[in-house]
Amino acid sequence: MGQKAITLDKQIDLLRSRGMIINDVEKAKEVLLDVGYYRLGFYWFPLEKSYPEKRNRTHEFAAGTNFDDAVKLYYFDYKLRSILSYNINRIEINFRNFLTYTLSNNYIGNPQWFVDDSIVEEQFVQTFDSSVYTASFKLNAVIMHHHRTHQGDKYAPAWKTIEYMTFGSVLNLYKAIKDRSLKIEIAKHYGIRYIEILENYLEIVRELRNFCAHGNVLYDFVPFKYIRRGPAKVKGAKNFRNLNGSIAVVLYMLKQVSVNRYNEMVGDLQSLIKHYSQAPKVAEIISNISGLDASQIK
Numbered sequence: 001m002g003q004k005a006i007t008l009d010k011q012i013d014l015l016r017s018r019g020m021i022i023n024d025v026e027k028a029k030e031v032l033l034d035v036g037y038y039r040l041g042f043y044w045f046p047l048e049k050s051y052p053e054k055r056n057r058t059h060e061f062a063a064g065t066n067f068d069d070a071v072k073l074y075y076f077d078y079k080l081r082s083i084l085s086y087n088i089n090r091i092e093i094n095f096r097n098f099l100t101y102t103l104s105n106n107y108i109g110n111p112q113w114f115v116d117d118s119i120v121e122e123q124f125v126q127t128f129d130s131s132v133y134t135a136s137f138k139l140n141a142v143i144m145h146h147h148r149t150h151q152g153d154k155y156a157p158a159w160k161t162i163e164y165m166t167f168g169s170v171l172n173l174y175k176a177i178k179d180r181s182l183k184i185e186i187a188k189h190y191g192i193r194y195i196e197i198l199e200n201y202l203e204i205v206r207e208l209r210n211f212c213a214h215g216n217v218l219y220d221f222v223p224f225k226y227i228r229r230g231p232a233k234v235k236g237a238k239n240f241r242n243l244n245g246s247i248a249v250v251l252y253m254l255k256q257v258s259v260n261r262y263n264e265m266v267g268d269l270q271s272l273i274k275h276y277s278q279a280p281k282v283a284e285i286i287s288n289i290s291g292l293d294a295s296q297i298k
Contacts, residue, residue, distance in 0.1 A: 111157035244291030
């Protein structure tokens with residue numbers, strides 16, 4: 001829309017002047033008011049002539065581009081975000097609990113082992129107050145209650161503290177554990193032989209989780225790091241850094257947690273992809289950009 005806000009009627013005129021087909025103007029206005037011109041722009045971007053060029057975007061649409069296709073892609077993303085959020089939450093909780101269980105039972109006499117620099121890297125311990133405990137728990141009712149009833153404790157025990165840490169902080173804690181044998185034990189619990197692969201997989205899961213939590217665009221998701229070769233069996237060069245490969249990691253991790261939940265997610269993804277693949281242009285984006293194929297989700 002440029003640098004100035006414009007009315008719904010002018011938004012429609014602008015889109016049409018750039019070659020977009022809008023058959024139902026009133027419905028298009030409803031969607032633009034509901035979703036927003038700016039947000040929808042991320043979903044009609046792959047329908048533009050200059051895609052994927054961002055610097056010199058002409059904003060002109062390819063022949064035959066229909067407003068409905070952008071809307072369908074938006075709702076594909078929206079529903080995919082729901083599926084991923086629901087299942088990633090299960091992975092996050094499981095990893096958090098298993099890490100806490102393993103370390104707490106290994107250091108039974110030290111319930112605050114997560115700030116013991118003989119157990120955890122010194123840098124993690126030194127920054128724990130400012131980056132995690134004070135920052136995240138200042139108004140946490142459970143932690144505040146613990147300190148009211150246990151005034152001699154500088155920190156609540158691991159099973160309380162780690163429960164309220166962010167996924168990223170829990171992952172950083174895992175990375176900071178000094179005893180590699182314990183880290184390997186946790187990795188093996190998820191069917192993974194190497195610490196570095198588990199860390200990589202969890203980084204992918206965490207990044208996707210954050211994208212979902214903040215409502216970011218998913219269909220063209222590119223993880224910050226390449227996916228490592230491992231038991232998720234990601235194949236094809238493109239899939240080591242796209243949505244398809246990232247979902248393969250989520251599915252692998254979920255299967256280690258719950259086979260039933262894994263089967264449900266596979267079915268949900270297959271149904272979603274098949275449904276939106278009925279629209280040819282959306283199907284092309286799902287296949288070529290996301291890398292997703294319902295027949296290959298397993």
